[in-house]
Amino acid sequence: MGKTFTEKVLSQKAGKDVCAGEVVTVSPDFILSHDNSAAIIKEFLKLGIANVSNPQKIVIILDHVVPASSEKYALNHKIIREFVEKQKIDHFFDINFGICHQVFSEQGFAMPGKVVLGADSHTTSYGAFGAFAAGIGRSEVASVWATDEIWLRVPETLRIDLNGRLSPGVSAKDIILRIIGDEGADRANYKAVEFAGEGAGHFSLGSRLVLANMAAEMGVKNGYFAPDGKVFEFLSTCARSEFEPVFSDPDASYEHVLEYDLSSLDPQVACPHTVDNVRPVTEVLGTPFHQAVIGTCTNGRFEDLKTAADILRGKKVARSIRVLVIPASRQEYLTALKAGFLADLVESGCVVLNPGCGPCLGAHQGILAPGEVALSTANRNFRGRMGSRDSEIYLASPATVAASAIEGKIADPRMYL
Amino acid sequence: MTKSRVWKYGDNVNTDVIFPGKYTYSILEPEDMARHALEDLDPDFAAGVHPGDVIVAGRNFGCGSSREQAATCLKYAGVKAVIAKSFARIFFRNAINQGLLVIQSQDAPDNIASGEEIAIDFSQGKIITEKGVYAFPPLPPSVVGILEAGGLIPYTKKRLEDVKIEK
Numbered sequence: 001m002g003k004t005f006t007e008k009v010l011s012q013k014a015g016k017d018v019c020a021g022e023v024v025t026v027s028p029d030f031i032l033s034h035d036n037s038a039a040i041i042k043e044f045l046k047l048g049i050a051n052v053s054n055p056q057k058i059v060i061i062l063d064h065v066v067p068a069s070s071e072k073y074a075l076n077h078k079i080i081r082e083f084v085e086k087q088k089i090d091h092f093f094d095i096n097f098g099i100c101h102q103v104f105s106e107q108g109f110a111m112p113g114k115v116v117l118g119a120d121s122h123t124t125s126y127g128a129f130g131a132f133a134a135g136i137g138r139s140e141v142a143s144v145w146a147t148d149e150i151w152l153r154v155p156e157t158l159r160i161d162l163n164g165r166l167s168p169g170v171s172a173k174d175i176i177l178r179i180i181g182d183e184g185a186d187r188a189n190y191k192a193v194e195f196a197g198e199g200a201g202h203f204s205l206g207s208r209l210v211l212a213n214m215a216a217e218m219g220v221k222n223g224y225f226a227p228d229g230k231v232f233e234f235l236s237t238c239a240r241s242e243f244e245p246v247f248s249d250p251d252a253s254y255e256h257v258l259e260y261d262l263s264s265l266d267p268q269v270a271c272p273h274t275v276d277n278v279r280p281v282t283e284v285l286g287t288p289f290h291q292a293v294i295g296t297c298t299n300g301r302f303e304d305l306k307t308a309a310d311i312l313r314g315k316k317v318a319r320s321i322r323v324l325v326i327p328a329s330r331q332e333y334l335t336a337l338k339a340g341f342l343a344d345l346v347e348s349g350c351v352v353l354n355p356g357c358g359p360c361l362g363a364h365q366g367i368l369a370p371g372e373v374a375l376s377t378a379n380r381n382f383r384g385r386m387g388s389r390d391s392e393i394y395l396a397s398p399a400t401v402a403a404s405a406i407e408g409k410i411a412d413p414r415m416y417l
Numbered sequence: 418m419t420k421s422r423v424w425k426y427g428d429n430v431n432t433d434v435i436f437p438g439k440y441t442y443s444i445l446e447p448e449d450m451a452r453h454a455l456e457d458l459d460p461d462f463a464a465g466v467h468p469g470d471v472i473v474a475g476r477n478f479g480c481g482s483s484r485e486q487a488a489t490c491l492k493y494a495g496v497k498a499v500i501a502k503s504f505a506r507i508f509f510r511n512a513i514n515q516g517l518l519v520i521q522s523q524d525a526p527d528n529i530a531s532g533e534e535i536a537i538d539f540s541q542g543k544i545i546t547e548k549g550v551y552a553f554p555p556l557p558p559s560v561v562g563i564l565e566a567g568g569l570i571p572y573t574k575k576r577l578e579d580v581k582i583e584k
Contacts, residue, residue, distance in 0.1 A: 121507060
């Protein structure tokens with residue numbers, strides 16, 4: 001019997017042949033953390049050792065509250081900068097880089113066959129490049145900094161075959177929302193999800209990141225796309241090391257295989273207060289909202305900003321709402337800036353913020369008041385996430401959010417192509 | 418056997434309602450975290466919870482963020498154990514790493530009411546309620562080791578000290 005990608009990569013790392021259900025101890029290639037590094041440092045210091053095991057494996061990217069919005073956040077950042085200096089951590093990216101998942105990817109750390117652990121649930125993103133990448137908690141990161149190892153249960157794999165091509169106005173965000181809506185928020189708990197089929201190959205790397213990122217909302221341990229020419233070409237200029245791609249065997253055993261037809265898909269919207277409360281946009285047309293957000297680690301890349309600019313160019317944001325645009329990284333910001341897309345968005349009435357997580361987790365930059373509603377390209381819409389517990393969040397694609405910004409209520413982007 | 422009072426909740430209790438994101442980088446002390454436990458799900462919880470109480474919930478408890486404070490705030494609020502039909506994977510790890518007992522049971526949650534007093538027999542792997550007794554499987558030895566040490570940080574500290582002594 002053949003093995004899945006996840007079984008193979010964890011077998012290689014563990015130095016023995018393992019299958020789903022077994023527990024392995026592995027040494028990761030990279031360990032990511034962000035503003036929460038301050039709390040991780042606090043735990044690390046309790047361990048009674050002076051130095052981290054391998055500073056070259058540690059990647060720290062400040063993104064959650066950047067620049068610091070209060071003295072407490074400022075102190076966290078200061079503690080992190082001092083630790084980075086003392087421990088000689090070269091892979092440190094200060095507040096001028098962007099959201100950790102975007103920066104980690106564009107800096108060439110997300111490589112096929114690598115094992116990445118991150119103190120963030122959306123660490124699953126790097127499966128877009130064929131890496132094994134899973135989220136863990138703070139204590140665990142502190143422990144891995146010290147010991148250079150972690151125990152992992154080898155997960156079963158759910159394969160999702162994507163067939164056909166998306167229609168105009170429909171994007172990767174819509175398919176992942178539809179899948180989560182159909183399958184439920186815990187469908188893939190403790191499991192790996194492999195996105196396959198010819199449709200997966202058509203997706204840009206940015207679109208693959210959307211799916212691998214949001215796979216976390218089905219509970220997955222890791223997401224995966226088989227790396228192809230697009231990945232290798234991208235990494236040819238930025239890979240941090242040599243890498244060996246790992247692929248599932250043709251006769252690998254899957255927990256289940258789901259089939260999705262991309263060509264018949266409509267734009268989708270996740271309604272309050274769970275990501276699996278998904279309806280086609282046609283069923284929620286006209287829903288009023290107060291704040292739109294175009295950005296985050298899910299949908300803040302150049303292709304997303306272009307989509308929004310193409311819809312909003314020459315038009316005005318409705319007077320009743322405000323629109324926040326947050327590029328995912330400085331690189332994406334600069335590319336969109338040079339292409340004129342940010343000018344289009346500003347002219348239409350959008351507020352462009354610096355790269356970072358922005359208001360996604362409710363810490364700063366656009367907090368919701370009681371009774372307010374947001375329409376966001378983010379990945380999570382839990383009660384109270386963006387501010388008041390009496391606010392609501394709808395999730396949609398950049399195209400849907402941009403079209404809705406013109407009307408001031410949820411609209412079908414296919415009317416604005 | 419000591420009895421524990423139950424706080425009962427439904428499916429998909431997520432990390433944002435257990436410990437809101439707005440506090441994640443501004444509140445660093447576990448005792449302060451406890452004051453906001455379950456704030457956006459049940460505003461009465463943090464003030465009403467007593468040491469030794471247990472939480473009983475449905476599927477996918479702790480889904481969402483990797484924030485460990487979701488486990489920490491419950492532990493420091495005095496919660497003795499969380500019994501659920503299933504746990505989100507990162508929360509499950511975080512709970513063990515914080516020394517918070519997590520018990521998976523398909524049957525018990527549907528048969529336990531909020532405010533009910535139940536007993537948990539860890540050595541026998543049993544939840545004893547008014548309606549019946551429900552067995553739960555033992556945790557793997559490696560996990561028990563972390564729980565017994567009081568969490569992953571003290572567990573790792575001990576291991577690092579042992580390695581130092583061996584050398």
